[in-house]
Amino acid sequence: MADESINNGFYEKKYKIVIGLEIHVELLTESKMFCSCSTKFGEKENSQICPVCFGMPGTLPVLNYEAIELGIKTALTLNCRIPSECIFVRKSYFYPDLPKNFQISQYSQPLASDGYLNVNNKKIGIRRVHLEEDTGKLIHSEKNENVSLIDFNRSGIPLMEIVTEPEISSPEEAEDFLLKLKKFLKYIEVSDCNMEEGSLRCDANISIKPHDSKELGIKTEIKNMNSFKSVRKALSFEANRHMHLLNENNKVRQETRLWDETSQTTDSMRIKEEAHDYRYFPEPDIPPVRISRDTVEKISLKIGELPSEREKRFFEQYNLSGYNVSVITSEKKLADYFEETASFYKEPKIVSNWLQTVLLGILKEKNISINTCPISPKNFAELIELVDLKKITATSGKEVLLEMFETGKTASEIVKDRQLVQIQDKDRIEELVIEVINENSSAVKDYKNGKEQAVSFLVGMVMKKSRGKADPVKTKEILLKKLL
Numbered sequence: 001m002a003d004e005s006i007n008n009g010f011y012e013k014k015y016k017i018v019i020g021l022e023i024h025v026e027l028l029t030e031s032k033m034f035c036s037c038s039t040k041f042g043e044k045e046n047s048q049i050c051p052v053c054f055g056m057p058g059t060l061p062v063l064n065y066e067a068i069e070l071g072i073k074t075a076l077t078l079n080c081r082i083p084s085e086c087i088f089v090r091k092s093y094f095y096p097d098l099p100k101n102f103q104i105s106q107y108s109q110p111l112a113s114d115g116y117l118n119v120n121n122k123k124i125g126i127r128r129v130h131l132e133e134d135t136g137k138l139i140h141s142e143k144n145e146n147v148s149l150i151d152f153n154r155s156g157i158p159l160m161e162i163v164t165e166p167e168i169s170s171p172e173e174a175e176d177f178l179l180k181l182k183k184f185l186k187y188i189e190v191s192d193c194n195m196e197e198g199s200l201r202c203d204a205n206i207s208i209k210p211h212d213s214k215e216l217g218i219k220t221e222i223k224n225m226n227s228f229k230s231v232r233k234a235l236s237f238e239a240n241r242h243m244h245l246l247n248e249n250n251k252v253r254q255e256t257r258l259w260d261e262t263s264q265t266t267d268s269m270r271i272k273e274e275a276h277d278y279r280y281f282p283e284p285d286i287p288p289v290r291i292s293r294d295t296v297e298k299i300s301l302k303i304g305e306l307p308s309e310r311e312k313r314f315f316e317q318y319n320l321s322g323y324n325v326s327v328i329t330s331e332k333k334l335a336d337y338f339e340e341t342a343s344f345y346k347e348p349k350i351v352s353n354w355l356q357t358v359l360l361g362i363l364k365e366k367n368i369s370i371n372t373c374p375i376s377p378k379n380f381a382e383l384i385e386l387v388d389l390k391k392i393t394a395t396s397g398k399e400v401l402l403e404m405f406e407t408g409k410t411a412s413e414i415v416k417d418r419q420l421v422q423i424q425d426k427d428r429i430e431e432l433v434i435e436v437i438n439e440n441s442s443a444v445k446d447y448k449n450g451k452e453q454a455v456s457f458l459v460g461m462v463m464k465k466s467r468g469k470a471d472p473v474k475t476k477e478i479l480l481k482k483l484l
């Protein structure tokens with residue numbers, strides 16, 4: 001099946017794609033779901049375990065309230081119904097990464113249900129949001145294929161499962177759904193959603209049906225994708241496979257399939273003939289969790305404006321482009337930083353530009369997060385104003401910002417100390433231009449021979465001579481006149 005594209009029209013006219021996603025995210029709690037072990041990623045194997053999360057008989061789990069709170073934050077963000085009581089159950093099965101023979105999870109009374117997420121102006125239903133504990137992690141030895149190791153640091157880390165309705169209608173829409181979900185979960189600081197570190201994992205269910213059919217087709221479930229792009233590609237591959245089968249009057253077999261990144265194909269992992277019998281029963285050691293309206297209200301106040309509302313307001317209030325809004329609202333702290341800066345210097349577009357192209361660049365280079373940015377929004381606003389009112393050039397502005405990082409001084413202090421005030425004086429600029437023309441005769445010749453770029457070079461030389469202080473617009477004007 002060389003042709004991976006599903007957009008060849010023929011199938012699209014005949015069949016409709018139906019996708020539902022099951023997403024697991026590790027919650028950003030300090031400690032595990034039912035014990036006080038640390039959840040920190042990347043520590044030495046089996047260094048963060050205790051009898052509770054190791055599943056020793058006779059131990060008692062104690063519920064981590066923080067996990068419930070993060071679950072409720074998610075439920076609110078996904079517009080879910082949050083019942084006044086939810087129940088933890090034991091899901092019984094054995095696997096080497098789950099030696100205690102059961103996983104504490106939720107089943108018939110989950111934390112939340114019946115929500116939706118708006119993706120490209122389409123509401124995609126959220127069936128449920130529930131909490132459970134993560135399992136250990138199997139590490140298959142590369143040296144000896146008969147050996148597998150188990151790291152239990154992950155077992156007992158709070159895991160949240162989000163299940164969508166089968167309402168996603170293309171692989172691209174599935175990818176957009178995941179991008180939006182990740183953005184929102186990061187914004188409300190529920191999970192870092194890092195797919196490489198396994199803090200977000202996604203299983204994708206897909207089926208195909210003729211457009212006029214009311215019933216859903218037989219689905220396959222795909223696992224083992226390690227990026228959103230792989231989710232999209234795996235779904236494209238599966239959609240195509242189903243459509244080929246149906247088109248040749250064959251049946252799709254209900255099964256779980258694994259995505260193979262190397263061959264870019266899916267392969268059967270196990271056939272699901274009947275539902276697994278997990279013998280769900282209420283976890284006897286954890287009483288039902290009551291969630292009062294008051295609690296929900298308090299958590300809602302903690303989030304403040306929901307990410308979807310904030311996005312909408314940023315469009316309206318600041319008149320920014322979609323791209324800019326999406327970057328600035330990707331993190332709560334970043335959005336706060338922007339709003340505070342824009343309250344000191346009321347030119348939101350200019351503030352947004354400086355924030356995205358300059359400040360974020362420097363932060364990235366220095367590996368600092370916006371949370372610990374040493375420059376206050378007030379001082380940042382002052383710098384932007386100095387540039388915007390042409391007191392200093394944009395080039396100096398960037399230098400000043402770097403110096404603000406190093407020294408903690410304000411922009412106006414640095415501008416004063418270093419005498420950076422922009423040169424606006426025509427006579428002074430003209431002097432510099434004449435010097436540059438005299439010193440760069442070959443560039444001047446190039447220009448006269450029709451090489452337009454030579455002008456930028458000459459403007460650059462004037463800027464250099466003025467140590468970045470000459471007004472570049474005036475410089476170019478004067479230079480062009482002199483070159484006539």
Ligand code: ADP
Nearest residue numbers: 018019020021164165166205206207216217219
């Ligand atoms: P299972 O019991 O196999 O886990 P569920 O009915 O619980 O199946 O649904 C799991 C996920 O599969 C949900 O996200 C749901 O939207 C999706 N799903 C269910 N049926 C279909 C189908 N026929 N086609 C595509 N997705 C489906």
Ligand code: MG
Nearest residue numbers: 022203205221
């Ligand atoms: Mg399933």
Ligand code: ZN
Nearest residue numbers: 035037050053
């Ligand atoms: Zn523990």
